[in-house]
Amino acid sequence: MSGELEKILEKIDGQLALAFSHQAEDAAALDLLLQCGQGIRGRLEVFTLDTRKLFPETVAYHKTIEEFFKITIKIYRPAEAEVEKLEKALGDEWGMRDSLENRRLCCDVRKVVPLGEALHGKNAWITGMRAAQAVTRAGLALLEWDEKNQLIKLNPLCRWTDEELDAYIKARGIPLHPLYGESFKSIGCSPCTRAVLEGEDIRAGRWWWEDPSQKECGLHRRPRPGAGQGAHL
Numbered sequence: 001m002s003g004e005l006e007k008i009l010e011k012i013d014g015q016l017a018l019a020f021s022h023q024a025e026d027a028a029a030l031d032l033l034l035q036c037g038q039g040i041r042g043r044l045e046v047f048t049l050d051t052r053k054l055f056p057e058t059v060a061y062h063k064t065i066e067e068f069f070k071i072t073i074k075i076y077r078p079a080e081a082e083v084e085k086l087e088k089a090l091g092d093e094w095g096m097r098d099s100l101e102n103r104r105l106c107c108d109v110r111k112v113v114p115l116g117e118a119l120h121g122k123n124a125w126i127t128g129m130r131a132a133q134a135v136t137r138a139g140l141a142l143l144e145w146d147e148k149n150q151l152i153k154l155n156p157l158c159r160w161t162d163e164e165l166d167a168y169i170k171a172r173g174i175p176l177h178p179l180y181g182e183s184f185k186s187i188g189c190s191p192c193t194r195a196v197l198e199g200e201d202i203r204a205g206r207w208w209w210e211d212p213s214q215k216e217c218g219l220h221r222r223p224r225p226g227a228g229q230g231a232h233l
């Protein structure tokens with residue numbers, strides 16, 4: 001798989017970025033990328049978004065991954081002044097749950113704006129997204145054009161099943177976020193993530209008060225299927 005990925009990335013000029021959001025998928029994508037040649041690794045930035053609402057376990061896992069892969073992950077954060085304004089607008093620390101508008105405002109300030117900074121000057125970004133994760137990702141393609149950020153988006157795990165991901169992580173001995181051991185299956189900000197119950201889908205613990213069709217934070221909000229989001233090299 002890393003050979004296939006390397007061949008695709010060789011056709012893309014310029015700077016590359018991997019968005020590392022502490023999920024098992026991201027760890028697998030990072031592992032695949034680090035098996036590519038220096039020509040790829042030398043122009044790759046691995047970054048994460050620190051929304052200032054992360055679980056303490058996420059902060060600890062961040063260090064675990066840096067040590068395991070012997071890399072430094074660049075951190076992008078929202079500006080403090082913007083967070084202060086946001087907190088006033090939301091009213092209290094749970095205000096993002098009051099409405100979809102509030103939640104999207106919070107995600108925009110804490111995630112979408114810092115993502116734009118992270119992707120500035122890059123030619124492609126690589127994600128750990130999989131179609132099997134959620135209804136909002138069902139039409140995910142290997143290569144997409146990110147209209148908002150004006151760059152190629154590459155999803156090398158897009159067709160991986162849960163079982164394939166588990167098998168890869170085990171075979172490569174990659175450490176996982178500790179909250180996976182406490183029935184979390186997708187891990188984001190602490191106010192908006194809970195453990196899932198038996199039989200619930202992977203992303204049921206993210207923004208659980210919302211309709212499943214709305215559950216994207218803006219980083220990966222995608223056009224409707226057939227709306228021309230695919231990209232070709």
Ligand code: SF4
Binds near residue numbers: 096104110
């Ligand atoms: S996931 Fe929740 S806390 Fe994090 S940025 Fe979005 S609304 Fe805010």
